[in-house]
Amino acid sequence: MIFEKQEHQTKCIENIIEILNDFDFSTHSNLKDCLKEFYSKNKALNLGISGNKNLDILMETGTGKTFTYINAIYEIHKIYNQNKFIIFVPRKAILESVKQNLKLTKDYFYSIYKTHLKIYEYKDEKSISNIINHYINDTKELSVLLLTSSAINKKDNHLNRPKESLFFKGSVLDAISKIKPISFIDEPHLLKGEKFKEYFSKIDSLYLRFGATFPDGDDKLSNLIFALDSISAFKNYLVKQISVHTIIDENFKPLLKDLNQKRKSATFEIFLDSIPKQVDLKIGDDLGLKLNDESLKGVEINSIKSNKLYLSSGEILEKSNSYILSKEQISILLEKAIDLHFEKEERLFMQDIKALSLFFIPNISNFRGEKPFIKDEFTKLYKEKRKEVLKNPNLNQAYRKYLENDFDKNGNLQVLNGYFSGDSKSSGNVEDKEANDIRLILEEKEKLLSFKTPLRFIFSVWALQEGWDNPNVFTLTKLASSSSDTSKRQQVGRGLRLAVNQSGKRITQNLATHNFYDINALDVVINSVEGRFIADLQNEIDEASFSFNEENLNLDHLTMLNSRQKIKLFSYLEEELNAVEFDEANDNYKIITPIFEICKDDEYVKDLLKDSFDEFINFITPSQNSAAQIIDKNKKSDFTNIKKDLAKEFKELWKSINTKAVIRYNGIDDDLLINEVATKFDELKIEPKTVKITKETFISQTNSIEKEEILAQSYELGDFYILKNLMDFSINNAYPFNFIMKIYNQISNKINFKNDTKTALKSLDAIIKDSVHKGIIKKISYDFNQTCITTQTPFSYLYNADESPKDRISTSKLGKFKSPNRPKDHYLYDKVIYDSEIEKDVIEKEVVKFNKNFIKVFAKLPKFSIPTPYKEYEPDFAYLIENDSGKKIFFICETKGYDFYDKVSKDERQKIDYAKVFFKALDKYIKTKGVNADIRFETRINKQSLIDILGDLK
Structure with missing residues (x-):
């Protein structure tokens, strides 16, 4: 497995180290003062300081929080000479996952820190002597104690019992508390209960809570020092996109979702055009008319008593959040999941990525035992689908051979197995093969991800919740009702982690570029009894996030504003600017125009918000990632028609700029x-x-620990650590590693690294980026190949495989917002779909003719990007321009909503520089292919006219 320290993980650890700089490790008593100093520089994180000794880290599921806090242990040890740590987890399954992570990262962290982390686990009474003799008494040893909540939440637990010892009096937990270990709490929302808190409080030292979800009440999120919420994680390309497929039964009946005895009302859920809708009914209402169900016509609500609904038909309905699916319903879900798996498996296989699917089932007997219906039904359906797939004459031969490994030598299907609570990893409880597969699922992640391992379909009864996930779960299917305390985010969290290839390399946005969500996408399959699964999931994400999701505005998230400002602002946005509309169902404001552009220069908003204006504008600044976090696959796509006569004219331009390009570095060293x-x-x-370092020495004669506080320079990090950071830099920026190493070897002032390695690397990073850009812009060129007409290229969004124009394009590929106005006649599409006000103006008001030139057709480009050393670059518009003599110009334009070019960010300006090189090279290439046209590329700033940019074309 390849471990890559990601930017958000590094930032989190830096925040921890910063806040502990003045922390008193001998007493753990001055955390409030440290937090005040931290919040003076990080105001956005300040939710208030609680009196507890906790530091909270909000980190979305799938972004590597376990790796981060393990790394933090090593950093705290290295910088502050702290040796004793505890990791608290709520469940055994999570404990196993943490142990696996500690095992996998052991060599990686040793290569950086040159020290081993000793691991102790409390299992039973036999493990206590080891904890006493080493973890407690060996103060110089760097060690961590792994505990579940059940280890300390009862009075008669072994750790809580009084124990006679030569080294201490009282319980083992008392002895642990005296050495002041720093605790890490994983999944804090599950570590609750008065008894746990009663005994945990005995430790009375600093603890860091890492979680995507935090408890309510007294233990709510507080002392926040790092936040990577769900929305931020998605916007920064750190987790997968989620697509939800809801299978609706033909005989679906309206579901009773809620009762209100006080108001004498009932809420039902129905499906209209495959989309769930909630309908409120009162006593006397006709269910058939209100719920659009002929079978209920004439049936009325008589009364509501004791959480039951009494109907005139004599039927009594009860609200229930749980459900049991029929065999027929389960079979349909299995078939859909298998179809989805095969839809993507060959494509992922060709990219060196193994696809896994995860199923949550009602009970163990459905998979094991004499008549395991789900296992048998899956086997039957899988064989049928596999047979159909193998009939495809165009099936990739390597993938065909991969499928040949589906059966063992005895003809048994070996692509599926499961893990259930109570399973043993030895052959004591289950057959040897099942025991091996259980070990494979729980512990051997690298082996499970290998093409050599046929297991691809994993079944569980909710045993695989927090603590287990796999980067290559691409399909998740719910065949059972989850428990009431299992949130929708926890359910999908098992498959949010970014995919990895056979080399263990994470498929980040740097690697995947515009195909990122073609790879990193999780399909969730549910039955219609789940109803508002998508709405509930979205609400959970919004409630647990601080970030702007660009689709709606929640008053609670605008913490920089007071109540009066919020009321006046939203009234103005809704009534005067028509920028938002109130969404009754979700109790927030839906954004209907680009709110950032409307507000950033608005004098009324500036005057109303005063000192909070800049913070508000920063909050609503749109992300570079315009993709939707959750996609409802049942929702009919909104389409925009393509004008076929214009599409025929546009084809040569679109095909030319879709020519596949590869960056070539010429003499980069x-x-x-x-x-x-x-x-x-x-x-x-x-x-x-x-x-500041606290040195602790155990004095055996007095059975005590002497503490000495000393000031010391940071430890010099080893060459490997520096080289690893330089390697990460070269990978992330697509520079040859030997080039980066030549720079490093040329540096004579390496004392900078000894003084403060992190600052030195950060400075070197900035210098390299600046200098390399200036050098590379003169050194790069592009190699081109003919356009590949497939379903996976942008060309296919507008044209069929035979290059004939398509009838329409999904509106979502063109933008988020829709204008009621008509576009210009020479615009390729029949609707005005846009992302910014400048785009809207271009589509609605573009000039047709200037000088001797006229625009034959222009279009916003759907998902088009070009490669640069600084990730992908995405121009907005393309124009086919002709002059009176018939000469063609393909003009590519990037629109920027800034008043001046120097307001464009440095990274964006550098990408624009590379785009100029790209299109200049492409201009030469298309001429060698017989295309009689010139290619021009320019950047259009705010309200610049096309005439200003192009001048007099010749």
């Missing part, structure tokens, strides 16, 4: 460039970072 970077770095003077 130029000595002048390397010397420039090294010289700039050598001019820096990075001061030594001083830290």
Whole structure:
């Protein structure tokens, strides 16, 4: 497995280290003062300071929180000389996952920190002597104690019992508390209960809570020092996109979802056009008319008593959140899940990625035992689908051979198995093969992800919840009702982690570029009894996030504003600007126009918000990621018609710019460039970072620990750590590693790394980016290939395989907002779909003719991007322009909603520079292919006219 330290993980650890800089490790008593200092620089995280000794880290499921807090243990040890840590988890399954992570990362972290982390686990009375003799008494040893909540939440637990010892009096837990271990709490929302809190409070030292979800009440999120919420994680391409498929039964009956005895009303859920809708009814209402159900026509509500609904037909309905699916319903869900699996498996296989599917089932007997219906039904359906797939004459031969491994030598299907609570990893409880597969599912992640392992379909009865996930789960199917305390986010969380390939390389946005969500997508299959699954999931995400999701505005998230400002602002946005509309069902405001652009220069908003204006504008600033986090696959797509006569004219342009390109670096290791970077770095003077270290010495004669506080310079990190960071930099920015190493070897002032390695690497990073850009822009070129007409290229969004124009395109591929106005006649589509006000103006008001030139057709480009060393670059518009003599110009334009070019971010400006090189090279290439046209590329700032940009074309 390849471990890559991600930017958000590094930032989280940096925040922890920063806040502990003045922390008193001998008493753990001054956390409030440390937090005040931290919040003075990080105001956005300040939710108020609680009196507890906790630091909270909000980190979305699937973004590597376990890896992060393990890394934090090593960092705290290295910088502050702290040796004793505890990891608290709520369940055994999560404990197993943590142990697996500790095992997998052991060598990786040793190579960086040159020290081992000793692991102790409380299992039973036999494990206590080891904890006493080593974890408690060996104060110099770096060690962590793994505990579940059940280890300390009862008075008669072994850790809580009084124990006679040469080294201490009282219980083992008392002895642990005396060494002041730093605790990490995983999944804090599950570590609750008065008894747990009563005994946990005995430890009375600093603890860090890592979770995507936090409890309500007294233990709510507080002392927040890092936040990567669900929306931020998605917007930063750190988790998968979620698509939900709801299977609706033909005989679906309206579901009773809620009762209100006080108001004498009942809420039912129905489906209209495959979309769930909630309908409120009162006593005397006709169910058939209100719920659009002929079978209930004439049936009225008589009364509501004791959480029951009494109907005139004599039927009594009860509200229930649980359900039991019929065999027929389960079979339909299985078939859909298998279809989805095969839809993506060959495509992922060709990209060196193994696809897994996860199923949650009602009970163990459905998979094991004499008549395991789900296992048997899956086997039958899988064989049928596999037979159909193998009939395809165009099936990739390597993938066909991969499927040949589906059966063992005895003809048994070996693509499926499960893990259930109570399963043993040895052969004591289950057959040897099942025991091996259980070990494979729980512990051997690398082996499970290998194409050599046929297991691809995993079944569980909710045993695989928090603590287990796999990066290559691409389909998740619910065949059973989940418990009431299992949130929708927890359910989908098992498959949110980004995919990895056979080399263990994570498929990040840097690697996947515009195909990122073609790979990193999780399909969730549910029955219609789940009803508002999508709405509930979205609400859970919004409630647990602080970020702007760009689809709606929640008053609670605008913490920078007071109540009066919120009321006046939303009234103005709704009534004066028509930028939002109130959504009654979800109790928030739906955004219907680009709110950022409307507000950023509005004088009334500036005057109303005063000092909070900048913070509000920063909050609503749109993300570079315009994709939807959750997709309802039942919802009919809104389409925009393609004007076929214009599409025929546009085809040559669209095909030309879709020519596949690869970056070529020519002489990138130029000595002048390397010397420039090294010289700039050598001019820096990075001061030594001083830290406070508490040295502890155990005195056996007095049975006590002596503490000495000393000031010391940061430990110099080893060469491997520095090289690892340089390697990460080269990978993330697509630069050859030997080029980066030549720069590093040229640096003479390596004392900067010793003084403060992190600051040195950050400075080097900035210098390299700046200098390399200036050098590379002169050194890169592009190699081109003919356009590949497949369903996976942007060309296919507008044209069929035979290159004939399509009738329509999904509106979501063009933008988020829709204008009631008509587009210009020479615009490729029949609707105005846009993402920004400048785009809207371009589509509605573009000039047709200027000088001797006229626009034959122009279009917003659907999901089109070009490769640059700084990720992908996505121009907005393309124009086919002709002059009186018939000469063609393909003009590609990027629209920017800034008043001046220097307001465009530095990274964006650099990508624009590369785009200029790309299109200049493409212009030469298309001429070699007989295309009689010129290609031009320009950036259009705010209200610049096309005439201003193009001038007099010749």
